[in-house]
Amino acid sequence: PKATVTVGDAGKLVFSPLSLNATVGSMIAFDFLGLNHSLTQSNFWDPCQSNKMFDSGFEQFNPTNMSGRFVLEYQVTDPSPRWFFCAQRVKRSHCQAGMVFSLNPNGTHSQFLQNALAVVDAPPTETETSCQLPAVGMAPN
Numbered sequence: 090p091k092a093t094v095t096v097g098d099a100g101k102l103v104f105s106p107l108s109l110n111a112t113v114g115s116m117i118a119f120d121f122l123g124l125n126h127s128l129t130q131s132n133f134w135d136p137c138q139s140n141k142m143f144d145s146g147f148e149q150f151n152p153t154n155m156s157g158r159f160v161l162e163y164q165v166t167d168p169s170p171r172w173f174f175c176a177q178r179v180k181r182s183h184c185q186a187g188m189v190f191s192l193n194p195n196g197t198h199s200q201f202l203q204n205a206l207a208v209v210d211a212p213p214t215e216t217e218t219s220c221q222l223p224a225v226g227m228a229p230n
Contacts, residue, residue, distance in 0.1 A: 091116045091162075094190065097123035099154060102175070102183045104190035108198040111165045117192070121149030121159040126183065128161060128190070129176040133197070136174055136205040137184035147177070170194050172201055184208065 092115065095105045100123050111117060119128050130143040149159035171192040175183035189205045191198040 091118055093118045093120055095156075096121045096128065096149070097126040097175070097188075099123065102186045102188040104173075104175075104188065107189075107202070108191035108194045110193050113165055113168055115165045117163045117165065119145075119161045119163060120156055121161065122151055122154045122156065124152060125150045125177055125179070126188070127176045128163070128173055131172050131174050131184075133170070133172055133201055134204060136172060136189055136201055137182060137208045139176065143173075144176070165192065168193060170197065174205065182208070 092109055092111060094109065094117060096119050097103070098105060109117065125147045126149060127147055128143070128145040129139050131138055132140050143163075145161055149161070151158050172194075173190040173192070175188040177183045177188075184205050185208050187202055187206055189202055191201050194201065
């Protein structure tokens, strides 16, 4: 069965579940809810910076919070840990607020979250971020 991860449900800055273990070939459905969020791949020690390997962009604006409206399917291609965050920075950095997700974290999600909460960088933006970034490996549902 396909695993589902909700992104930003009910205005919360959270992926649910926070982490997931999945085998190679598995599909994960990311169900984008609420306002404008992204699924952006990073690395363990720099959790709030894109590593340019995967980025959904900001095309999943869902103010009605309707499940199934914007679903991104991600295929697991490697058993190694993968680290993701929301790149939205309106009013505050979603990543620095703890909006991170771990795939196959091998028991290290808590440290990855702490790394994100400890990030200090530029102040957040005041206006909606709405850019179109290429989404590598993305297959909209």
